[in-house]
Amino acid sequence: MTSSKTTKQPRNATGVIVLADGKVIWGKGFGAPAKAVGEICFNTSITGYQEILTDPSYAGQIINFTFPHIGNVGTNDEDIETVNPASRGLIVREDITSPSSWRAQKHFDAWLKSYNLPGICNVDTRAITRLIRDGGAPVGIIQHAPDGKFDLKALHDEAKSWPGLEGMDLAKDVSCTQMYKWDEADWVLGQGYKKQTSPKYKVVAVDYGAKRNILRCLAAAGCEVVVVPGHSSAEDVMSHKPDGVFLSNGPGDPAATGKYAVPMIKTLLEKNMPIFGICLGHQMLALALGGETTKMNLGHRGANQPVKDLTTGKVEITSQNHGFHVISESLPKDVEVTHVSLFDGSNEGLRVKNKPVFSVQYHPEASPGPQDSHYLFHRFVENIRKAKAA
């Protein structure tokens, strides 16, 4: 790859990627004529690009899609995980095409423009994936300039000076700032999202960047859902008189978010509150229990990740998106490892013995991805039922 110091630029290039180490990759820009800096990660899902781009866990990241054709089915108002996309931009192999789906409402390119998201295509995304796989997720900057004018040095400087995800509390950027109630439930073909009508239990969902489908799954499982900001205190949470507390997914370094999340969770643990955590929520719970987290060499990002439930021996195919993980060995004795990744043996779930508390690293709400693990929401509700009956 050329470096940012050489000026050779292909004719017609309207997009560029400059990595913090100075590598330059040319392509064609699409989406918003803008630039974006962030950590470049890859996702191996074939479907669900709209859900991925709106997943708050991708805050601070530029997504390199491994599947070449992205945008085939356009976008619609249903397949979103937050109102505003959290990821910063995207890299794809092929040109964005016209949408072909009865569900499409907008051209993908127009949708990206409306959220000011830039993208680069005609790039060897497999080569970038291999780069990430072998050397870790690099910081990079992408720019879409329709006039083909790029200041490579300035771009390189900007990439170099970006601090990186480690130590970054991105959760606060994507968390809600005020509490709100959630009553949208599961999606049914031909009917759209159902409304939740008769909730059985009240659940407070702590929002570190929650995907909407988690809230939908909770609602569909019979919970009245109250969403509160990520830095809510235990008193704030308890003021809603919840039957259970849910700790959401979210972006960034768990250690940074843990500073305010851990004390709150510790208090809830003392109260024997039923707790369920997903992704960053899982990491927060682990930290509160005395465990440790660390950045992975190679994050898990895709919709094909096998996880083994050690309690049943069964395999679930899961949707995952994380670059940090919980170190199983760091967990105290009263915490049981319940799920492991069949890819690398890393921790994928835990359960506190004698408490109605459990969490998973992966995304049982899927969206996008397989729905093999939806049962966990019912397990949470069952825990609440038992706790109330006790």
Added chain:
Amino acid sequence: MPKRTDIKSIAIIGAGPIIIGQACEFDYSGTQACKALREEGYRIILINSNPATIMTDPEMADATYIEPITPGVVAKILEQERPDALLPTMGGQTALNTALALAEDGTLERLGIELIGANREAIEMAEDRNKFKECMDRLGLESARSKTIHSIEEADAALEYVGLPAIIRPSFTLGGTGGGIAYNKEEYEEIVYSGLDASPTTEVLIEESLLGWKEYEMEVVRDKNDNCIIICSIENVDPMGVHTGDSITVAPALTLTDKEYQIMRNASIAVLRGIGVETGGSNVQFAINPENGRMIVIEMNPRVSRSSALASKATGFPIAKIAAKLAVGYTLDELKNDITGGRTPASFEPTIDYVVTKVPRFAFEKFKGAKPLLNTSMKSVGEVMAIGRSFEESLQKSMRSLEKGLTGLDPMPVPNADPANPESFTDALLAAVALPTPQRILHIADAIRHGISLERIHDTCKYDPWFLERIKNIVDAEKDITKKGLPTDREGWVRLKKLGFSDARLATLMNVSEAQVRKARTTHKVNPVFKRVDTCAAEIPSSTPYMYGCYEGDGINEPESEIDPSDKEKIIILGGGPNRIGQGIEFDYCCVHASYALREAGYETIMVNCNPETVSTDYDTSDRLYFEPLTQEDVIELIKAEQESGKVKGVIVQLGGQTPLKLAHPLQKAGIPILGTDPDAIDLAEDRERFQKLLKKLKLRQPPNGLARSAKEAEDIAEEIGFPIVIRPSYVLGGQAMQIVHNKTELKQYIKTAVKVSGDDPVLLDRYLKSAIEVDVDALADGTDVYVAGIMEHIEEAGIHSGDSACVLPPHSLPAETVKEIEQQTITLAKALKVEGLMNVQFAVRKNDETGVLDIYILEVNPRASRTAPFVAKATGVPVAKLAARIMAGEKLADFKGMLKGMNPKHHAVKAPVFPFNRFPGVEPLLGPEMKSTGEVMGLDTDVSHALAKAFLAAGTRLPTGGKVFLSVKDVDKEALAPIAKELADIGFELVATGGTARFLKEKGLKVKRINKVMEGQPHIGDAIINGEIALMINTTAKSSQAVADGTNIRRLALMNKIPYYTLLTAANAAVQAIRAVKAKEIEVAPLQSYFEASKPAEKPESTTQKRRKTA
């Protein structure tokens, strides 16, 4: 839980001969299963009648039964072998139906054999339309509105319920035989009738039409702990209405939102659970209404299938191998994914970062009278798969892989459409786009070229707009090139090549030579890079070199290649491309054997092929695999890339049929060494004039012949050599467009319609040798020594294509001195042609009317692998293809002395062909010089008549042992019919015959009943056939059109009613011998290994004593 230890031995049933709907994908899956289970230490008993398969190689199983796959014969084998379990899911519908029959008649229970992989209830529920629909209802999944009927009387009510157009699907048939779509009442009744007939349970399903809906397939694997994974989603580019085997398909699905995809994923898993497939791979098919996403489950196959082979090749996940291991108790998390070198477990879902396109290949041109229209009954004979980094690249690669003369989306003229008249031209184009034909996608490209809007095209053909837009992308780029010329910089070249354009296509567009395009491209240093198929989109490093070529980069940076060539000495083997009539599994067998043999000899073996059904494209057959089109551009590029490191010793082009042979010259020109026989020798054998000279020099005899470069020349030559004449174009395989012409008028007609005759495309004319016996010989030679590996005497006389003729090894009727002389002539020819490797010679033996001696004529010599090579290897126990490869790599025959055992005189092997006539309504089921068979079977026995009987039975002919035999032969055959008729009468058949034949036989003192010809009025022979009164039919026809037409009708009736019929007396005579033999002594079974026990001790001592034991 690890594997089961309560079972020790497992029987596996193969799929039998290659037929439409069941091709070499089942050799691929069966071979994987045998290997997977053997490495677990189970004793494997394999049953398959197809000698051209890798799975029937004696090393693949402990006991290999090349015996007919019928419940009766399989029961005998099971009785003899007493396996603990039977795995019925690897051999397609044939294995499943056979296993089901053995379960139903209590055989399995009686012998204490457990069905593994799929149980009886699951098979029944998946196969029985009604039970399947009930199951879907229980699961809350929608199925198409439908009604099952068992008689024509119920048809009206069913139609009222589902409406027109209606789909008719017969139960328990393969690839939808006998089914179809009816648009009007008349068609409806016709198809219902044929469907009821085709169904072994006289049952058809009348179903609501989902024409134009999108069609999808999901490949699912499940283990005994209920872990389920999706291996691959497949989207059909051709919408509902075309059988998925005949559709252009892509992987993965490209036009679904995640929500819709997950609904389908959940549904597929629910279907497996609902049907009760406990372990293994299954395929679930869906239709989706493009207007609202309404999803309907169409069907499921509780076994590995053509689609699972495709999914395996498309993703790198070996479904059959894993399914076999799951069947013996493993779970997915216990098994490794070996494409990543075991870094990942088998329990993850493969994801891909490329687009795979599969395109079927058809053979309508072989079946005069068959309309090239596609429907729900499968008609394709093969397929290609192409991998690209975009749909465009993948599609264009698949088009040139097909070997139909396409270089990409070449224009396809619509007959009678006049481009000068724009309006009618548009109508004609749209009419072509509306019809589901093999070339529809090319008509679509033409319609786009002609400026017809994508909306109109979509309305006409219902292709998803996404695919149409991609095709337009290619067409637009073509327009750009024709306007602006070829790119002038690297960036422009990269952009163009990324769309999948071949140099050849660009050359056509620019009206320059392919070499010029290549030169322009390489001047800018634009070459493909090679990426790996790794099941995980590069997330995890893969150690398996399963590769495809593509173009990458921005024109500035060097594109990344993952080829990583080794520094070893390597040999490249070019495969045979798509299966077609005349070039099929036999050549893949040879390529696979070459790879095995050269690997053993220490070379790195590199396979190149584009056929997803084959064993050759299994990533662990060779050291390295390139899934690439077999064109000079693609092949030369990959060889150049391999030459970057290590030494390419050479390329083997002689084993994959005509496909790689065509590349010999371009490869040589590119400085790439060709191993084995010099391609010039192949040319010499093909070049009439040079060959004639050679034969004269060798004092060998040829039928009078000549070569014509114009119509006039042809007539002159015909005059000189005399009619009848066998005429054919040069350089063809499978006797394409070959015909026997009897007079000048027919000759003129042939030249006018069948071939292009010109200076570059001459035609060959041979005097047709009437009533000659044809003999096929396969030999091995190393330039010095020659080993005659097999001499096969044909049953049918010369003039019937050798691939369509049954043959016997060793010869059963020729005198020893004639055989000796044939052997001698073969040796002379091999030496003269300096053959290094395999050679096939076809001889004709004919009694000289004047001298009374048997004259030997040479019909054809091919210094390359032949269709009979695997048969010879199985029959004689000499691995001829392996030895050929070793010789090509430089070893000598003398090095393999111990392996050259000669033709075993203690047993006989019979090869019999299998025909697809039942797939093509209205086609004359007559044999001729153009090959029509799709596959073959082998009958093996110590007694030639029993070997014949086994071969007939394996080929699907249920020879009767009594009843009425219908005889009607042309005058010249009458004399020869008499002894056959007499023998039939002797063994208890009643003779019925048409007027002339009856009179003749009565004069010979036989008791015959006369029956009317069809044209003589009812009740006639047609009625007798329909009424089931006829058990056997012998019917030869004079070449007059009325006689043929009259004959066609009754031959097709016999075909549709599954009555054995013979159109040649030689074949009829063989059938009578077989019937006599079976009447005298029941068929016995023995493993292939037992025939060669003298040279190799039996692994199971008791099998020697058991093998001849007659069982009930």
